[in-house]
Amino acid sequence: MSDIASIPPPRPLPIVHGRQAREEGGRLIEDVDLEFSNGQRRRYRRACARGPGSVMIAAMPDPHTILLVREFACGTHRYEIGLPKGHMDAGETPEEAANRELKEEAGFGARRLTRLRSLALSPAYMEFSSHLVLAEDLYPERLPGDEPEEIEVLPWKLADLHALMLREDCSEGRSLAALFIVRELLARRAQGDAIA
Helix, strand or coil: CCCHHHCCCCCCCCEEEEEEEEEECCEEEEEEEEECCCCCEEEEEEECCCCCCEEEEEEEEECCEEEEEEEEECCCCEEEEECCEEECCCCCCHHHHHHHHHHHHHCEEEEEEEEEEEEECCCCCECCEEEEEEEEEEEECCCCCCCCCCCEEEEEEHHHHHHHCCCCCCCCHHHHHHHHHHHHHHHHHHCCCCCC
């Protein structure tokens, strides 16, 4: 079993010798010429983020329940269950964006918002990441969103995450990882450890 103290430090970061950016299929793609600490040179291709980023919201109406949403996912062509999420607008903090998206998607605002951490989508070839925000002390408030239909809100007990992770209609990796992170951080909070 691994101990965090036994993980060696990372190697030095590769030296960047050049970058070339271009539009490809509506995306900004960058070729990066890298030299690794062992002298090997490689050219990597990555998809660059546009805009200020995105948020995922772990909204807790009570200490044991998290609000999930079920909405249509075009990529899988089915309805998927996951955390409320959305893009940040220019000038918004992650907490502001999370509160706005929560109001748009779930019909709640939060008096207490805590940015927990960022999660990468595919760090091997994408610059994109989402901020995970814990939303507590909820109150009802709805803002108009850009969804084509009303999103279904599903309260889910944190104690039942084992059942959620086995559902075919809950397949988004960021949401699943975020739920387990939230559960762990809340358990630490209950033991008296600070979470943010």
